[in-house]
Amino acid sequence: MLAFVAVCILPAFVLSAALTEIVRRLAPRVGLLDKPAARKVHQTPTPLGGGIAVFLAVMIPMVGALVAAVLANGGYLPEWLVPATLAPHAEGAAGKVGQVIAIFVSGTILAATGLVDDFRPVPWQPRLAIQIVAAAILAIFGPRISAFIDTPAVGMLITGVWVLVLVNAFNFLDNMNGLSGGVAMICAIATALIMLTTFERPHFFVGGVMMMLAAALAGFLIQNWQGRIFMGDAGSYFVGLLMATFTAAATFYETDVNSDHVILAPLCVLAVPLYDLCSVVLIRLRERRSPFHPDKSHFSHRLVQLGMRTTSAVLLIYLATITTGLAGLLLYEVEDWYGASLIVLLVVCVLAIIAVLETVGVARAKVLAAAKEADGARSP
Secondary structure (H helix, E strand, O other), rough: HHHHHHHHHHHHHHHHHHHHHHHHHHHHOOOOEEEOOOOOOOOOOOOOHHHHHHHHHHHEEEEEEEEHHHHHOOOOHHHOOOOOOOOOHHHHHOOHHHHHHHHHHHHHHHHHHHHHHHHHOOOOHHHHHHHHHHHHHHHHHHHOOOOOOHHHHHHHHHHHHHHHHHHHHHHHOOOOOOOHHHHHHHHHHHHHHHHHHHHOOOHHHHHHHHHHHHHHHHHHHHHHHHOOOOOOHHHHHHHHHHHHHHHHEEEEEOOOOOOOHHHHHHHOHHHHHHHHHHHHHHHHHHOOOOOOOOOOOOOHHHHHOOOOOHHHHHHHHHHHHHHHHHHHHHHHHHOOHHHHHHHHHHHHHHHHHHHHHHHHHHHHHHHHHHHHHHHHHOOO
């Protein structure tokens, strides 16, 4: 298992760290810069394109591992090169070729769309249309969520909606240094732990790709935490796509686990990005604005309004994500829906505490803004 983990982590991390540095140096030369604006927290033009590094750092090892599995399954690799613990899984991995092609095509479409938007903002309508196309490709040809429903059309619809939701959730979350990438890394690690430690037979395909994604994000975060480069839409779209796809591909429920209540695991693991998406959309709709209109109504911004520094807000969101991720793991330690309900209630309480804090922050910001406006009206 340690050798498998190392093979998944090291190439993705090294590739990501190296490619992030290359992209950071090239981005200003080609005009790939994120300039300061009223809704943004950075003060100087910052290179974009970190998502390109993450995309390549995941896709290259994933495709390479798939090619190795196909060769091993066909007997084209020497036995000493294939670990005994992984040899029985070569046939299953080789059978994922069609799904990986669908993931590659959809991921490339979204990453390219995001990259175009990073160079020059694209209206939300064509971006959403392209997202729907990518989601449809995955729903038809990729891994699919069944939700214990035997009707294929229902599974495709659920999968397509799930992909759209998570693509936009991680895109919305990408508004502070280290935020979207760090949250995605924590979610990927939690999913990998579930896949590799909670079943009698580990799910190496999903667990391995999730470790590759976590390692690629770690390599990117080295510079992103310092504000030296941003992920951009190319990265956040791709990260959301992978999280959606591989939580759909994961078999959270098996006969060797306690009950079907574990299907709630991805909702617990991804509770924080889902909460941010839902709360932002509700705020914008309540104010009669487009859900895709950018502003500072995000989870992280509302924490800053409470008086936190941006780094503190990001770390608090990390902690909340770790808590909900542990809740996802804890689902495998309870035996019935009563225990699962308590865990879900715990997740809801964590998000409710944050919501209360955010409400205080928003109210405080409005009071300060009103006081400032009153002072300005009194001044000559």
